[in-house]
Amino acid sequence: MEISLATTCTLIVLLSGGLLIALERMFPYTPGQPLFRGGFLTDLGLYAIVQSYVLGLVIFGFIAWVDEHSGVSRAMVLRSQPLALQMGVMLIIHDFYIYWFHRWQHHSSLLWRIHEAHHSTTEVDWLSGSRSHSLEILVNQTVEFLPIVLLASPEVAVMKGAVDAVWGMYIHSNINVRSGWLQRVINGPEMHRWHHADDPRSHNRNFSTKFAVWDWLFGTAYLPRGEKPTAYGLHDDFPKGYIRQHLYAFRRRS
Ligand SMILES: [Zn+2]
Ligand SMILES: [Zn+2]
Structure with a gap:
């Protein structure tokens, strides 16, 4: 029996998820954080599974249409x-793009709406990485794929x-990784968790996804020694639930 590449990759993603959950329990970055935290089912069921599946059909359908009419492939x-x-x-090319697009999203009030x-x-x-507005995914994954x-x-x-998928889970994971000089090249939770911190010192810092080198190169790296964020997230009245979080991007300007 021959196992397809798609099956192998799906198994790797699932096993990696299981391994990261186990490591979070053994070596927590923020101790006491529960596995079934607020929004767990929304993030897993609606963002990670349903949204990823539906947007995958839309994005790859569009790309197939472009290919059919252009014949580029x-x-x-x-x-x-x-x-x-x-x-x-x-x-490398995609990671470079996503660094700059991500940075732009934090500086443009319009693009921030689909990133917040x-x-x-x-x-x-x-x-946590799975929670992304569908419009953000549509733009980024079309550009990527x-x-x-x-x-x-x-x-x-x-x-x-x-x-x-694996890298997205890793950089958000609640694991107390200490990668030393490697954090200057390869991105991980040490820097990306600061990107999510509710702390003015780390605002507009650590935009990298896979290669931390972009942040060190372009002056946006933030990694204080011996310190960890004490809180994460946005203001308290940010809506809960998939539909409300989506509609919130289209609210009137206040
Ligand atoms: Zn961000
Ligand atoms: Zn993130």
């Missing part, structure tokens, strides 16, 4: 290269999706 631009090289190129739901979680953990599908091998899209 038939040019086989990157496909003759080794898979590892294709993955590496796509990882992600910051609304008051207990940051392995699942359009060049992959058009230029790279089909396997790259599957593997990149899995890497995104």
Whole structure:
């Protein structure tokens, strides 16, 4: 029996989720944070499963339509290269894009509206990364997967999706990681949890997703020694529940 790449990647994501949950229990960054915290079911059921599935259909349907009408993928631009090289190129280019787009979202009041739901979680953990407004996902994943599908091998899209999921869970996880000099290159909870902190010192800091190097390079890194955030999230009246959090992005200007 041959196991498909998609099945293997799905198993890796599920096992990684289980491993991160176990590590959160053993080595908590913020002790006492419960597994079933507020918004757990919304984040898991509606954001991580239903929204990801539906948006995946929409985004990949759109990309297939673009490909059909442009014929770009038939040019086989990157496909003759080794898979590892294709993955590496796509990882770095996309991570560079997401650093700047993320930074822009924090500086533009309009774009902030589709990003603030992600910051609304008051207990940051392995699942917190899933809470993102559907419009934010539509923009970011179309930009991410359009060049992959058009230029790279089909396997790259599957593997990149899995890497995104695992890395997204890792950087939010409530694990007391101490990666030393590696945190200057590879991003992890040490820096990303500060990005979610309710602390003016860390506002507009730590925009990186996978490679922390962008923050160190462009002057937005924040990593105080021997200190941890004491609170996370936004103001208390940020709505709870999937629909309300979505509609909140379209509220009247106050
Ligand atoms: Zn942010
Ligand atoms: Zn985050």
